[in-house]
Amino acid sequence: MATIRRIKGTQDILPGESEQWVALETLIRETMRVYNFKELRTPVFEKTELFARGIGQLTDIVSKEMYTFFDRGNKQLTLKPEMTAPIMRAYLENKLYAKSPVNKFFYIAPLFRQENPQAGRLRQFHQFGAETLGTAYPEADAEMIDLALNIYRRAGLENLNLRINSVGDVTCRLPYKKLLQDYIRPNLHLYCQDCQRRFDDNPLRILDCKKETCSALNQKAPRLVDHLCEECHTHYHRLKQHLDALQISYDEDPYLVRGLDYYTRTVFEITSEALGAQNAICGGGRYDLLAEELGGQPTPAVGFASGIERLLLIARHQNLHLAPAQRLDVFIITMGETARQKSLSWLKTLRQAGFLSETDFLGRSVKAQMREANRQQARFVLLAGEEELERKTFSLKIMDRSQQISVPFANLIETLESLANE
RNA sequence: GUGGGUGUAGCUCAGCUUGGUUAGAGCACCAGAUUGUGGCUCUGGGGGUCAUGGGUUCGAGUCCCAUCACUCACCCCA
Numbered sequence: 001m002a003t004i005r006r007i008k009g010t011q012d013i014l015p016g017e018s019e020q021w022v023a024l025e026t027l028i029r030e031t032m033r034v035y036n037f038k039e040l041r042t043p044v045f046e047k048t049e050l051f052a053r054g055i056g057q058l059t060d061i062v063s064k065e066m067y068t069f070f071d072r073g074n075k076q077l078t079l080k081p082e083m084t085a086p087i088m089r090a091y092l093e094n095k096l097y098a099k100s101p102v103n104k105f106f107y108i109a110p111l112f113r114q115e116n117p118q119a120g121r122l123r124q125f126h127q128f129g130a131e132t133l134g135t136a137y138p139e140a141d142a143e144m145i146d147l148a149l150n151i152y153r154r155a156g157l158e159n160l161n162l163r164i165n166s167v168g169d170v171t172c173r174l175p176y177k178k179l180l181q182d183y184i185r186p187n188l189h190l191y192c193q194d195c196q197r198r199f200d201d202n203p204l205r206i207l208d209c210k211k212e213t214c215s216a217l218n219q220k221a222p223r224l225v226d227h228l229c230e231e232c233h234t235h236y237h238r239l240k241q242h243l244d245a246l247q248i249s250y251d252e253d254p255y256l257v258r259g260l261d262y263y264t265r266t267v268f269e270i271t272s273e274a275l276g277a278q279n280a281i282c283g284g285g286r287y288d289l290l291a292e293e294l295g296g297q298p299t300p301a302v303g304f305a306s307g308i309e310r311l312l313l314i315a316r317h318q319n320l321h322l323a324p325a326q327r328l329d330v331f332i333i334t335m336g337e338t339a340r341q342k343s344l345s346w347l348k349t350l351r352q353a354g355f356l357s358e359t360d361f362l363g364r365s366v367k368a369q370m371r372e373a374n375r376q377q378a379r380f381v382l383l384a385g386e387e388e389l390e391r392k393t394f395s396l397k398i399m400d401r402s403q404q405i406s407v408p409f410a411n412l413i414e415t416l417e418s419l420a421n422e
Numbered sequence: 423g424u425g426g427g428u429g430u431a432g433c434u435c436a437g438c439u440u441g442g443u444u445a446g447a448g449c450a451c452c453a454g455a456u457u458g459u460g461g462c463u464c465u466g467g468g469g470g471u472c473a474u475g476g477g478u479u480c481g482a483g484u485c486c487c488a489u490c491a492c493u494c495a496c497c498c499c500a
Contacts, residue, residue, distance in 0.1 A: 005491080060498050111500085116423080118494060127500055194497075280500060307500030335458060366458050374460035385458060399460070
């Protein structure tokens with residue numbers, strides 16, 4: 001009979017790996033804390049409408065990648081494919097703007113997209129990220145980039161590349177779109193099929209095309225950065241000044257566009273060559289129009305999202321260990337029925353004193369129990385048999401020194417504590 | 423959705439080209455050498471519907487077809 005398998009594109013995070021996750025999450029939380037970002041948790045599913053309106057009906061995410069279904073009440077729901085729209089929804093719904101003009105949130109959450117899995121791309125994957133709501137100042141954009149890079153630095157990641165760009169706002173993007181379409185139109189038939197399809201809806205994407213023929217045609221295309229309105233230009237200029245002041249190196253990429261409709265002005269991406277085809281570990285930018293799109297009051301905002309699986313891929317590629325291997329403090333070896341019956345209460349005493357402790361559950365030979373203790377890298381082994389019970393004294397083996405001493409039952413904890421502190 | 427690659431022990435893989443004894447290795451696991459003591463060594467042991475189904479053949483892990491799974495890539499994204 002065939003055993004049930006996990007769903008395509010999902011992963012079991014097994015012991016050995018799960019410690020890495022916990023260590024990374026701890027590092028993220030600690031960094032978020034000193035940057036004064038507060039955790040905001042939202043449900044795993046939302047009304048489909050939230051994403052359709054927030055991310056954009058025409059984006060790939062919404063048009064072909066969402067896990068959408070109808071519940072028993074015939075409501076259309078979607079497993080969240082990204083976190084920015086839910087954060088904005090929660091912010092508006094709970095009227096958090098009323099408590100403070102600027103709100104800084106972070107999250108660590110599972111997300112769902114029905115794509116074909118490959119290296120660094122899963123159907124259930126995890127992101128952490130941050131969002132600053134309520135300020136249009138470029139300082140917030142710079143803080144966001146600094147925050148993401150700081151987390152990577154603390155995790156030990158190397159050779160990351162930051163690219164930035166400005167995609168303008170409503171006043172400059174529409175005129176530029178026309179300019180760009182005028183440039184492309186004469187040669188449109190030479191572009192690839194994808195680009196021809198993008199021409200009307202999303203001509204900016206054409207600039208991002210990686211096909212050689214298309215990027216060659218794009219060489220002399222007008223660049224949005226050269227046609228920004230004054231406000232956008234100033235915003236972009238200030239951002240760069242802040243990055244310089246923070247000694248953050250970056251590349252300006254006039255063709256960097258993001259796949260989600262809600263971005264305005266600042267966009268950025270952090271990539272790693274260690275990742276293969278899916279090389280982005282972090283993407284983000286400013287989305288000053290999203291709040292209104294969702295029916296709320298105008299709220300300028302900026303944020304980023306970072307893939308946890310991809311971060312861990314880079315860490316593995318670099319041979320980084322975010323969490324040190326766990327060693328057992330004490331392993332109790334028992335000989336005979338009487339000792340085995342007492343082992344649980346000894347364990348309890350050890351554990352209450354804070355020692356990571358274990359014993360044998362299979363009634364194995366002393367040799368086998370010793371092997372088990374060694375396998376789990378126990379620092380100390382407590383031996384208890386008839387002899388020890390009679391004398392009310394444990395035999396305590398200090399494994400690293402292959403040395404064995406006698407310890408009266410009553411002195412066990414204090415002896416271990418002094419040995420552990422050596 | 424489209425293409426390439428790969429499916430043999432818990433893991434990593436050999437065997438397939440040129441079909442032919444009981445399908446192998448290393449690691450891991452268990453036991454013994456050491457009847458109450460780990461790591462190293464030596465000896466032994468358990469564990470496989472060779473992904474699944476069909477076909478060719480006297481005979482298929484090996485050749486052919488299909489299906490499924492995994493994986494990499496396109497697209498897009500974290």
